[in-house]
Structures are given as structure tokens and as C-alpha cells.
Amino acid sequence: MIYAEILAGGKGTRMGNTEMPKQFLMLGKKPIFIHTVEQFLMNKRIDKIFICCPEQWVSYTKDTLRKYISDTAKVIVVKGGETRNDTILNGCRFIEENYGIQEDDIILTHDAVRPFLTQRIIDDNIDGALKYGAVDTVVEAFDTIVHSKDGQIITDIPVRSEMYQGQTPQSFNIKLLMSFFASLTEDEKSILTDACKALVIKGTDVHLVKGEVSNIKITTQYDLKVANGLVEENKS
Amino acid sequence: MINQVYRLIAPKQIREDFVDLKIDDESVIVRPTYLSICAADQRYYTGSRGRVVMKQKLPMALIHEAVGEVVYDPQGEYKVGTNVVMIPNTPIEEDEIIKDNYMRSSRFRASGFDGFMQNVVCMQRNLIIPFSVEPRVAVLLELTSVVMNAVENFEKMAHCRRNTIGIWGNGNLGFIVALTLRKKYPDSQIIVFGVEEHKMAYFSFVDNTYLIDDIPSDLRVDHAFECVGGRASGTAINQIIDYIQPQGTISLMGVSENNVPINTRMVLEKGLTLLGNSRSNYDDFKHSVQLMEMYDDVCEYLSTIISEEVVVQSIDDIHRAFDDDLNNDFKTIMKWEI
Numbered sequence: 001m002i003y004a005e006i007l008a009g010g011k012g013t014r015m016g017n018t019e020m021p022k023q024f025l026m027l028g029k030k031p032i033f034i035h036t037v038e039q040f041l042m043n044k045r046i047d048k049i050f051i052c053c054p055e056q057w058v059s060y061t062k063d064t065l066r067k068y069i070s071d072t073a074k075v076i077v078v079k080g081g082e083t084r085n086d087t088i089l090n091g092c093r094f095i096e097e098n099y100g101i102q103e104d105d106i107i108l109t110h111d112a113v114r115p116f117l118t119q120r121i122i123d124d125n126i127d128g129a130l131k132y133g134a135v136d137t138v139v140e141a142f143d144t145i146v147h148s149k150d151g152q153i154i155t156d157i158p159v160r161s162e163m164y165q166g167q168t169p170q171s172f173n174i175k176l177l178m179s180f181f182a183s184l185t186e187d188e189k190s191i192l193t194d195a196c197k198a199l200v201i202k203g204t205d206v207h208l209v210k211g212e213v214s215n216i217k218i219t220t221q222y223d224l225k226v227a228n229g230l231v232e233e234n235k236s
Numbered sequence: 237m238i239n240q241v242y243r244l245i246a247p248k249q250i251r252e253d254f255v256d257l258k259i260d261d262e263s264v265i266v267r268p269t270y271l272s273i274c275a276a277d278q279r280y281y282t283g284s285r286g287r288v289v290m291k292q293k294l295p296m297a298l299i300h301e302a303v304g305e306v307v308y309d310p311q312g313e314y315k316v317g318t319n320v321v322m323i324p325n326t327p328i329e330e331d332e333i334i335k336d337n338y339m340r341s342s343r344f345r346a347s348g349f350d351g352f353m354q355n356v357v358c359m360q361r362n363l364i365i366p367f368s369v370e371p372r373v374a375v376l377l378e379l380t381s382v383v384m385n386a387v388e389n390f391e392k393m394a395h396c397r398r399n400t401i402g403i404w405g406n407g408n409l410g411f412i413v414a415l416t417l418r419k420k421y422p423d424s425q426i427i428v429f430g431v432e433e434h435k436m437a438y439f440s441f442v443d444n445t446y447l448i449d450d451i452p453s454d455l456r457v458d459h460a461f462e463c464v465g466g467r468a469s470g471t472a473i474n475q476i477i478d479y480i481q482p483q484g485t486i487s488l489m490g491v492s493e494n495n496v497p498i499n500t501r502m503v504l505e506k507g508l509t510l511l512g513n514s515r516s517n518y519d520d521f522k523h524s525v526q527l528m529e530m531y532d533d534v535c536e537y538l539s540t541i542i543s544e545e546v547v548v549q550s551i552d553d554i555h556r557a558f559d560d561d562l563n564n565d566f567k568t569i570m571k572w573e574i
Contacts, residue, residue: 234256
């Protein structure tokens, strides 16, 4: 089975005084996360889509889904966790309890606030996760990356051609991911907040999938304004 | 959802635009799988439509020949994964006499509004048709439907002596006209007239081929199809007028940017009928699907005129497909993975 897990756990703290988490803000005529869910709904290879959101927003998410999407049979809203990895793990546990996990089951984890992803990115993630077990979506770094340990002086300027910027989806073989999480200590879990980073540090190969510069993450009011500027109404 | 639409904004410049796609119960969402480049697309891409038209029409997504897979149908009429051909002609109103592909109010993809170069396409339920043949060949269904429209028009209008039918033009259109006529009229002599010997070699199923400067002087055709278009339109039509029997029908199919002077004196003297043909409607597509599904060799022959298949995963790949197409003998198709 191929699952998609939309990570909608953000509480919107970086957006300023928004009244609700950023994934629920409007982009064009729909909330951001609806656009994201729809993109996964349009992929015939995805069997189920989980939306993981903060506990107090579960009912709201369900209501909003019903309002915008007529066929929600493939979409399930589940409670997110405290951290990003907890949320991913919650999704995996839900799958384990309700469907069981087979050797080649994979999960695509994706930020709810990246609604600009394409079918090509989804397909490449599916192919990559089935083949390699773990993939991360990236784009080449356009800007020079400057590394500073203290935020005052430059520690290092890495070779730009070897630098990439991480996006999502991050996609995994579910068995691999769950057994890996089980092997982490509590301390490691608190430090290794990114699943791909954790896998790499522990010696697992994570392959790259080409993202798109347009696959932006809507984190700030500026991002939202840019995103709304990019999207036009459907006239045809 | 946010749909990516790949629009031509100026000659040889394509931009990814983002459209807030409205998904309602009346529509079916289709993910394109194969797209085919037509001469009309190429005229926009290279800017040869002229500044005024370009300014009027752009930005616009190109391509009106495409097949895809149903990825979402809120009504559940089409199973997810069903292969369908997408019909570019979009009628706005019905008329009991005029076919909808000739209605001035009808809209046409990649001419009046966005074509199929999109992440997914929101199609009206009545503008898709399922098929069971190979999608990489089925992408030629649109061109076949244009031929079907012309052949069925010919069937209705031309007199019944169809011993010899001539086709002027050795390109994609000429090939599909010849193949369709071969199946519709197995007892007729089908003769192709062209200028490129190496391309005419592909027409193995016709009775004869001639270079246009080497036609026997006593050869005559009962009816003819003009599949040349462009600047050579006039030469072709006038040659047809010379070689056609009186009261024959000339089916015009080639598009020309300029007005074409033709020998009307001889059109009058011979009592010829000139039939205009353009585009196609739902029934033409339906009959084209039936043609491909009925005869195995139709798909086999059609696959021989796919000169190149370009896998498209980026805008650069789209440019490569259009650039290559200019040098390809026959069709350039795009495997749509963007």
C-alpha cells in the first residue's frame, strides 16, 4: 500500500497573530491544506491519505474537508504528535493498527503548507521509496550557504554545488522507518527532529528526489502573500 | 487544488503558472500521459502566427492532441486509471444543422484557451472517451478524428464513383487520411502524391505513390484530399484541379496562413465541389476509437509515424520536444511526466 501523510501539526506561531494554524489560511478560494490534500487525491497510486493535525483541530479539519472535497473516502484525519517525528510515527501506528504493515508499504510525508507540489514529485517519491526505502525531496541551492556556529562569524562556506535545500515529501518504507524510530533513545529523538537526518546519521542511505523551486513552504505572511500572488483563478 | 499550467508566453518561452482548479461533480480530472505536437502548436511556439495573433492568444498552454488517465471522478462513472482521450473542441451551444466543431461559439483548446500542457486537466464529463489501445498510439486519436470528420463529410457529399482517390501530401495528415480511406474503401485505388520520397515509403498500404513532378499525364482521380497546407496549398490544389475528373470532390484539409489563389475557371468548368474540413467533434472521436480498436494493423501503421518520443519532466524537456519536432519527419510525442 502507498500512504500519504499530510503533516498539519503546525500551530502557526511564525505567522504573527493569526487566529488559526497556517495550514487553514486561505490560498485562493480554499484553505492551504485542501490544495495539498487534493494534489495527493489526484494521484492514482496513493491508497490512503492521512491528515495529522493538532488534537484540538481534528473536528475543524474534518468539517473543512467535507466542505471542500466531495469524495473523502480516501482521506482520514488523525491526531498529530508533539514533534514532527511523533506525528509521523502516529501516522505509521495508525496504519499498523488499522491495516497492518506489509514489507513494501511506503509512506510519503508532506508538509500541509506546501500546496504547490506536482504529480511528478509525488510519482518520483513513490518510485524512490519503493526502490531505495528512503528518499528526500530537494532542490539545488541557488544562494551560497553560509555556516556559522555562533551566528557572529563565518565558520565555513560549503561548496554550493554540493548543497541542496530540503523540501517535502520525505518518503519511507514504513517498516524501515518504524524499526528505526524504535531504535532511537529519547535523547536522540529530541535532537533528531528530521526523519531523513536521523536516518543519515544512523547510517541509512537516503536518496534524493528532484523537487521544484515553486514547491514553497508557506511559513510567514510574506510567503502567503507570494503564494496568493502566484495563484490565479480558474477561468476555463 | 493548485494546478500547474505550462503556458507559452512568447515565442520559445514557456512559464509554469498556478491555477486554483475548481473541482466540481460535473467534471472529471485527467492526468495527461501522452501529448502530441501539431503544426498549429509549432506555429505558436516559433512565433510564426504573427505578432497580432500572438498578442491576442498568449499566454496560453499549447497542445490539443492528448490522452490521459482518469485520476479523480467525484461521480464514480470512470474508474481511476481509465485511459481516456480528451476532446479539445468545447461546444457552448447546440445546433440541429451545424456540427459543433464548426460553431463559431465553440472554444478550442490551445487556440482560444489553455491546451493540455498541464499537471492535470479538468475535463467536462462529455468530452472524454475511454479507449483500450496503447496510449502512445492513441495520442494520434485527435488527428484521426479530424480525418474522420473529413472522410464522413466526403462520404455524405461526394458522388458514389470512388474508383480512384488521390491524396496530396505525404505528412502526418496525408498518412492518416490514406490509412482511414484504405479501411473505409478497401476496393478503391488509393494514390498518394508527395514531394518526399523517403516519407512516401512509409505508405506501404496504398496502391501507388507519385512525386508531384512525375505524375503520368493520363492519370485521373475521381476525388481528392488536399493534406498539404501552408505555402504549397495553392500548388497542390491547382494540381488536384488538373488531375481530378469532372464533378469530383476536393476535400481541403491543409491550413494556410495566407489566402490561396486557385484556378476557379477550371473548378467551374469541371463542376468540382470543394469541401472545407476542420477539427472534429465527439462522434468523430468515438468513430476514431472504434477504428483503432477494430483493426490491429491501424495502430501498427500509426505507430510507424511516431518519429520521436520525448520524456518530459521539466520545461527544458518541452523545449527539446518542440525543437526536435522541427527536424522530425512525422510526429513528435511527449510522455508527460512533469
